[in-house]
Amino acid sequence: xxxEIGHLALILALVMAGLLVFFGLLGAWLEKVTWLAVxxxxxxxxxxxxxxxxxxxxxxxxxxxxxxxxxxxNSNLQLPLxxxxxxxxxxxxxxxxLWILILATWTLAVSRLSGGLPDRFRARVLGVLGLxxxxxxxxxxxxxxxxxxxxPVPDGADLNPLLQDPALAIHPPxxxxxxxxxxxxxAFAVAAMLEGRLDASWARWTRPWTTIAWVFLTCxxxxxxxWAYYVLGWGGWWFWDAVENASFMPxxxxxxxxxxxxxxxxxxxxxxxxxxxxxxxxSLSLLGTFLVRSGVVVSVHAFAxxxxxxxxxxxxxxxxxxxSLLLYAWRAPTLGSEGGFALVSRESFLLMNNALLLASAxxxxxxxxxxxxxxxxxxxxxxxxxxxxxxxxxxxxxxxxLLVGVGMHASWKQAHLQRVxxxxxxxxxxxxxxxxxxxxxxxxxxxxxTLLGCALxxxxxxxxxxxxWKKIRHRETLSRSVLGMCIAHMGLGxxxxxxxxxxxxxxEKDISLAPGESYLLAGYRFSFESxxxxxxxxxxxxxxxxxxxxxxRRVAVxxxxxxxxxxxxxxxxQAGISVGPTRDLFVALGEQLGEERWSMRLQYKPFIxxxxxxxxxxxxxxxxxxxxxxxxxxxxxxxGLPGGLGVAHDN
Amino acid sequence: xxxxxxxxxxxxxxxxxxxxATLFATRALRENLSYFYDPTQVAQGEAPRxxxxxxxxxxxxxxxxxxxxxxxxxxxxxxxxxxxxxxYRGVLPDLFREGQGIIAHGQLASDRVFVADExxxxxxxxxxxxxxxxxxxxxxxxxxxx
Amino acid sequence: xxxxxSQSGSGRFSAFVPVLLFAVxxxxxxxxxxxxxxxxxxxREIKSPLIGKPVPAFDLPSLNQPGARVSNAGLSGRAYxxxxxxxxxxECRAEHETLLRIAKDGQVSLIGIDxxxxxxxxxxxxxxxxxxxxxxxxxxxxxxxxxxxxxGAPETFLVSADGxxxxxxxxxxxxxxxxxxxxxxxxxxxxxxAGSSL
Numbered sequence: 001x002x003x004e005i006g007h008l009a010l011i012l013a014l015v016m017a018g019l020l021v022f023f024g025l026l027g028a029w030l031e032k033v034t035w036l037a038v039x040x041x042x043x044x045x046x047x048x049x050x051x052x053x054x055x056x057x058x059x060x061x062x063x064x065x066x067x068x069x070x071x072x073x074n075s076n077l078q079l080p081l082x083x084x085x086x087x088x089x090x091x092x093x094x095x096x097x098l099w100i101l102i103l104a105t106w107t108l109a110v111s112r113l114s115g116g117l118p119d120r121f122r123a124r125v126l127g128v129l130g131l132x133x134x135x136x137x138x139x140x141x142x143x144x145x146x147x148x149x150x151x152p153v154p155d156g157a158d159l160n161p162l163l164q165d166p167a168l169a170i171h172p173p174x175x176x177x178x179x180x181x182x183x184x185x186x187a188f189a190v191a192a193m194l195e196g197r198l199d200a201s202w203a204r205w206t207r208p209w210t211t212i213a214w215v216f217l218t219c220x221x222x223x224x225x226x227w228a229y230y231v232l233g234w235g236g237w238w239f240w241d242a243v244e245n246a247s248f249m250p251x252x253x254x255x256x257x258x259x260x261x262x263x264x265x266x267x268x269x270x271x272x273x274x275x276x277x278x279x280x281x282x283s284l285s286l287l288g289t290f291l292v293r294s295g296v297v298v299s300v301h302a303f304a305x306x307x308x309x310x311x312x313x314x315x316x317x318x319x320x321x322x323x324s325l326l327l328y329a330w331r332a333p334t335l336g337s338e339g340g341f342a343l344v345s346r347e348s349f350l351l352m353n354n355a356l357l358l359a360s361a362x363x364x365x366x367x368x369x370x371x372x373x374x375x376x377x378x379x380x381x382x383x384x385x386x387x388x389x390x391x392x393x394x395x396x397x398x399x400x401x402l403l404v405g406v407g408m409h410a411s412w413k414q415a416h417l418q419r420v421x422x423x424x425x426x427x428x429x430x431x432x433x434x435x436x437x438x439x440x441x442x443x444x445x446x447x448x449x450t451l452l453g454c455a456l457x458x459x460x461x462x463x464x465x466x467x468x469w470k471k472i473r474h475r476e477t478l479s480r481s482v483l484g485m486c487i488a489h490m491g492l493g494x495x496x497x498x499x500x501x502x503x504x505x506x507x508e509k510d511i512s513l514a515p516g517e518s519y520l521l522a523g524y525r526f527s528f529e530s531x532x533x534x535x536x537x538x539x540x541x542x543x544x545x546x547x548x549x550x551x552x553r554r555v556a557v558x559x560x561x562x563x564x565x566x567x568x569x570x571x572x573x574q575a576g577i578s579v580g581p582t583r584d585l586f587v588a589l590g591e592q593l594g595e596e597r598w599s600m601r602l603q604y605k606p607f608i609x610x611x612x613x614x615x616x617x618x619x620x621x622x623x624x625x626x627x628x629x630x631x632x633x634x635x636x637x638x639x640g641l642p643g644g645l646g647v648a649h650d651n
Numbered sequence: 652x653x654x655x656x657x658x659x660x661x662x663x664x665x666x667x668x669x670x671x672a673t674l675f676a677t678r679a680l681r682e683n684l685s686y687f688y689d690p691t692q693v694a695q696g697e698a699p700r701x702x703x704x705x706x707x708x709x710x711x712x713x714x715x716x717x718x719x720x721x722x723x724x725x726x727x728x729x730x731x732x733x734x735x736x737x738x739y740r741g742v743l744p745d746l747f748r749e750g751q752g753i754i755a756h757g758q759l760a761s762d763r764v765f766v767a768d769e770x771x772x773x774x775x776x777x778x779x780x781x782x783x784x785x786x787x788x789x790x791x792x793x794x795x796x797x
Numbered sequence: 798x799x800x801x802x803s804q805s806g807s808g809r810f811s812a813f814v815p816v817l818l819f820a821v822x823x824x825x826x827x828x829x830x831x832x833x834x835x836x837x838x839x840x841r842e843i844k845s846p847l848i849g850k851p852v853p854a855f856d857l858p859s860l861n862q863p864g865a866r867v868s869n870a871g872l873s874g875r876a877y878x879x880x881x882x883x884x885x886x887x888e889c890r891a892e893h894e895t896l897l898r899i900a901k902d903g904q905v906s907l908i909g910i911d912x913x914x915x916x917x918x919x920x921x922x923x924x925x926x927x928x929x930x931x932x933x934x935x936x937x938x939x940x941x942x943x944x945x946x947x948x949g950a951p952e953t954f955l956v957s958a959d960g961x962x963x964x965x966x967x968x969x970x971x972x973x974x975x976x977x978x979x980x981x982x983x984x985x986x987x988x989x990x991a992g993s994s995l
Contacts, residue, residue, distance in 0.1 A: 381687035388683035590742035594719035
């Protein structure tokens with residue numbers, strides 16, 4: 001009964017989305033005020049029905065309703081409650097439902113928190129979001145309903161063991177919140193193009209939504225990387241896998257959009273450029289959805305693919321992207337930007353930032369789609385591996401990082417960098433000297449690239465800190481958006497440091513070890529003491545006891561495991577990781593090689609935590625900037641929402 | 652300089668930067684592509700030696716051999732027409748299993764032996780790498796043995 | 798003013814560049830999807846060289862009846878279906894429901910070959926999910942699987958009453974597959990030997 005209610009709720013949600021499109025877009029076009037009054041109800045109705053559908057599926061998982069095919073395929077009697085709930089989005093159908101729930105939530109948030117917007121404009125924004133919801137709901141209902149029944153089986157096939165991890169339980173919701181959040185900026189852009197009007201207040205409305213979506217996307221990607229590090233990747237943190245790239249491209253485009261929006265808000269420039277970026281960010285999200293769910297690219301993460309789904313998403317992709325780009329081609333030339341700026345000014349730094357960010361997104365897109373292109377035209381089956389990205393991605397990003405450190409100090413319109421130039425040169429020199437000294441002492445040797453990476457990273461950190469420092473010293477007010485920017489940029493510096501050191505000085509070794517033996521790696525002695533059996537709720541396995549010592553002092557005891565999940569019979573590696581501020585030590589248990597011997601992968605990963613700390617700082621910076629005073633609506637108008645957009649949405 | 656000239660310079664600068672980046676990217680791409688070959692292509696001598704390539708297929712049942720206690724492992728990869736022996740030193744992925752589709756990355760040492768530096772198996776049970784699927788779909792050769 | 802118009806003219810053109818780029822991309826996507834679509838059935842289309850030949854001889858211990866043997870000799874004279882499975886194979890679980898339905902249908906007897914598996918696990922599997930097989934052989938060494946040319950479980954073979962392999966199905970068997978591939982063959986095979994037990 002419950003699954004049928006869920007299915008019905010989704011059909012009703014589809015109807016609500018249809019009403020939203022009809023009354024929102026048509027009402028705004030025909031200027032029927034009474035029609036616009038329906039819009040908030042349709043938004044609320046869509047959310048309630050989607051949430052009901054989602055609740056029904058969750059219920060089916062919690063009570064082990066194995067008559068539902070999706071539950072039987074992705075759950076099991078022994079599966080712990082947390083993973084039964086996470087199992088809802090463990091495969092294609094449920095994760096698509098989660099996607100839609102998040103979209104409905106964003107739509108609801110825009111509807112509830114945008115009281116300050118003109119009615120027609122808001123109706124258009126919500127109408128566009130409704131159109132996206134309508135398309136995806138019809139996709140879900142026609143090709144991938146999670147509520148289909150099957151002859152009940154006594155026990156389910158269990159959730160993919162790799163997904164049975166706390167980080168992965170929250171990674172998809174976070175990532176989707178970011179992914180889907182790009183649709184809000186898209187809807188704002190389309191609404192502006194439909195109106196044929198775009199001004200500073202438009203940018204001010206759009207900015208917080210874009211930033212929040214970006215914060216979610218940042219957190220989602222970072223969580224995914226962290227999960228890959230300790231579950232999937234045997235210690236790698238980024239693989240340039242097609243599916244990772246699919247989330248990274250919208251991130252790069254959103255980052256460019258955030259910066260371009262700043263110019264549009266403050267100076268009324270880059271209008272058509274900003275629109276194009278808003279469209280691109282969402283297009284890249286849709287593209288990602290397509291790549292992950294259609295099976296056109298080879299990836300370790302892709303969902304089990306089904307070409308009929310692929311065709312449906314391709315049609316959606318074509319409709320939304322071609323439609324919005326055509327609208328753009330028609331409207332953008334009429335949205336001229338007024339006013340100029342000097343060659344040395346914050347505007348031109350931000351323009352360069354945008355060009356470089358897009359170039360890096362282009363590199364990722366090229367690498368991701370190249371195998372597909374070659375195959376489509378029968379030019380051979382190729383794969384583009386990390387070496388390509390490691391070289392090509394650096395070309396735009398190194399100058400970008402340098403520009404970040406300088407551009408923060410440039411003023412709008414016409415900057416006089418001579419004044420700050422001297423100080424920045426000193427910063428850079430200090431950063432370079434510090435890097436040389438630190439690398440020489442800590443690791444003995446370094447390459448030019450390592451030095452460059454460290455120096456640039458340190459340079460941004462120092463440069464970012466100097467902005468609030470100067471303001472505080474001169475007793476100027478430090479606005480939250482400036483503070484947020486500095487923290488986010490500092491995060492980028494920390495991230496760059498982490499990546500440089502971790503990539504330059506990591507040590508990895510596959511070895512064969514028997515209990516009682518030990519191996520020396522990077523000055524640490526890894527001793528394999530013993531091996532014993534362990535049992536979990538739905539798995540059995542073995543656990544090794546590894547004692548790590550340095551200079552006869554015990555540093556850590558790790559318990560890497562090899563689990564076999566009872567139902568799917570998949571072995572899974574649970575690595576043992578000793579976390580430290582300056583290094584991680586990593587032991588993964590391979591397989592039994594003989595009587596007593598086991599294969600193991602030992603790793604020394606210096607400063608790897610900086611990668612995620614940096615990403616976290618970027619996200620925190622974004623959150624802080626959203627709470628800036630100017631995004632809060634006049635308190636008199638909405639006394640119930642003192643926190644403003646950002647805070648109120650953060651539920 | 653007039654504002655118009657300045658803007659022109661900016662645009663030219665950006666264009667220059669972008670084309671330079673494209674140049675680097677395409678060069679990096681050319682150097683870092685690895686082509687996929689199926690065991691039949693390897694057996695027929697189509698795959699180059701001494702270059703990084705990928706070879707994929709199903710791991711033949713009963714072909715995984717390892718010296719007790721050694722990291723060195725050998726197994727056969729087949730597209731059901733021809734077989735290539737893969738030699739690998741290191742930890743195999745969790746989902747590596749006989750009868751499973753895998754892709755190995757490495758270099759060809761002789762017509763029938765492939766030295767892998769990486770072995771990939773997907774984390775989806777029902778998975779078979781698309782390249783493997785496609786190569787399996789080709790018609791069987793005359794006189795192929797089961 | 799003249800520069801303005803020329804700019805907006807070039808702007809109008811350049812505004813179409815993204816549309817064109819994306820259109821190219823769409824075409825490539827479509828080609829790729831069509832390619833994937835046409836490659837879908839892949840290994841299922843590989844014909845087994847066994848088809849039309851006598852069924853490979855097997856003589857294996859029974860999984861659930863201690864001391865009993867399951868052999869092709871013991872089955873001669875009637876058509877049967879051989880299903881190669883294992884508890885380690887997730888696709889086997891997916892097709893189990895179909896097997897139960899075939900067993901319930903009762904048109905033909907199912908012979909299971911439990912391939913390189915743990916006997917206890919296999920017995921528990923059959924207790925939990927239901928046993929569709931008339932007889933189940935335990936092929937711990939995998940010898941019969943090799944003789945049958947099995948390269949991945951599950952695989953299902955149709956053997957005629959005179960001991961000839963008529964059909965082989967790779968991968969999980971669905972009820973539709975059964976209806977489409979097996980039933981017509983069984984009907985055709987039953988005709989010339991009307992009155993047989995089939």
